[in-house]
Amino acid sequence: MDVPLLEQLARLLAQGRRDAQRLLDATGGRYRERAVVHETVRRVGDANRTPHRLLCGDPALALAALCSERRHGGASPPDAVVIDLHPARQEAPCAMRFARWIPRFCLLQALAPQGGRVSAPAGDHAALRLVLDATWPFAVIEEARATTGPMDTQAIARGAAATTLVIAEDATRFLSRLPAQGAWIACTADALVAARLRRSVLATPASLDIANVGATPGEWARRHVGTRPVDAMHAALEAFGATPLLQTTAGTTPSGRRRAGMEVLLGTCVRDGVRTLVWVDAPDRRTSDATLCRAITRRDVGAPRWDRVVVLGWHFASTFAQHLALRSDGRIEAYEIQALPRPRRACVADDAVAAHPGFRAITGLTGAWIERDGVHDHEWIAVQLHETARPDAASETADDVADWSIDPDHDGEVFRGRWHASRDGHPGVRAARLCVPWRAGPRRVCVRAIDGAGRLSEVVMVVRHRTGIHAIATRPAAPGRPAHSPVEALC
Secondary structure, eight states, X not given: OOHHHHHHHHHHHHHHHHHHHHHHHXXXXXXXXXXXEEEEEOOTTOTTSOOEEEEESOHHHHHHHHHHHHHTTSXXXXXEEEEEOOOSSTTSOHHHHHHHHHHHXXXXXXXXXXXXXXXXXXXXXHHHHHHHHHHOTTOEEOOOOSSOOOOOHHHHSOSTTOEXXXXXXXXXXXGGGSOSSSEEEEEEOOHHHHHHHHHHHHTSSOOEEEEEESOSHHHHHXXXXXXXXXXXXXXXXXXXXXXXXXXXXXXBOTTSOBOTTOOEEEEEEEETXXXXXXXXXXXXXOBOHHHHHHHHHHHHTSSSOOSEEEEEESSBOXXXXXXXXXXXXXXXXXXXXXXXXXXXXXXXXXXXXXXXXTEEEOOSOOOEEEEEEEETTEEEXXXXXXXXXXXXTTOOOGGGEEEEEEETTOOSSSEEOSEEHHHHSOTTOOEEEEEEEOOSSOEEEEEEEEETTOOEEEEEEXXXXXXXXXXXXXXXXXXXXXXXXXXXXXX
């Protein structure tokens, strides 16, 4: 154990306890952390099985959400806790890793005071024991073994009805920590790991609830931007290489807060002789189809008129790619602001630059062909993915879709897939035909796709009986080209 780390432990412990206490104090307040379910994976007739849980977000926020649920009587504490501290990147300094884990240990002391099992590199055991004695005293460090296999979580969980909480730092070791019996709760901030775990659960009869923690625009902005969202908007506009336009009202109040109605910042830039309007959404707003309508209106009413409009947003709706493709307007571009703002002196600066390493073009599932037909007590829903990419953007094609699923009765909140390509189809399937119970009225069908990086995108359409609805004007199978043979399934 090196001396510099010993010198930093006191400061790291003090800061970690403050961060954990702030989250614990808010478990009963208005701004408490919540685990919002956005997808459930179930098999037909599997309603009575205890579902596993996957919490997507920072592990500290996930633990705070579990503490909040326990405080409000919504969940019981886990029977066993398994922690894996092996670093995801070997070059990560030990002090940086301890700074991330100390608040989590303090939250685990409140959630599971009986302790748990901790696996870590052998060189960290001495410092880790000091940290655990100060934050989570009853935790046991797993000693180094001759084999590198995963720890035996079956011996930890007490019975088939036990619940095991699993948190791993190294994404490659995450799946090996999950117990085969009993229910488990997994926490991860990696979208790719979440997608891999989802696919592995689909191959088994298990049930899974996937929830987001701290992912709503308001929670994100409150955590990363605080009371200076206008500074973050100006930083993103400057990083993109645009000049802000003069607006009639000031953006901030005397206290530094954003004024009512100041949910957008406008800028301009000229590239290759093209006059472009740059639209920056507020950090606590979700960019959706309504934003596209407003940006297009502002582009067309300029004097002189703007040639193009670029929309920069922090959070995009999952159906944004569908709305963007429906307009078929080559004068619209949309980018997600990837780099997080950081405070610098009295303002917020952004790591993004005009060459776009800090911005990501919006990609995803742009469309699908959906048709509905049936008789008496059942009906068939035919779905085929659209396979043509937008020619004016780096949109993903159907080959980039790692998995996709269909919810024939989408409620607009939780996605309940009745058919999954990775479970009910075969590799490369792009069409499916579902047999579902009869419904006299229209259906709200949602098609969700997951790309190779774990990002979600959706196509949502309201389909009436015996009416084909096209998310894109043209049918995906061109004349003279053989269509995909659909996979039939009974749901």
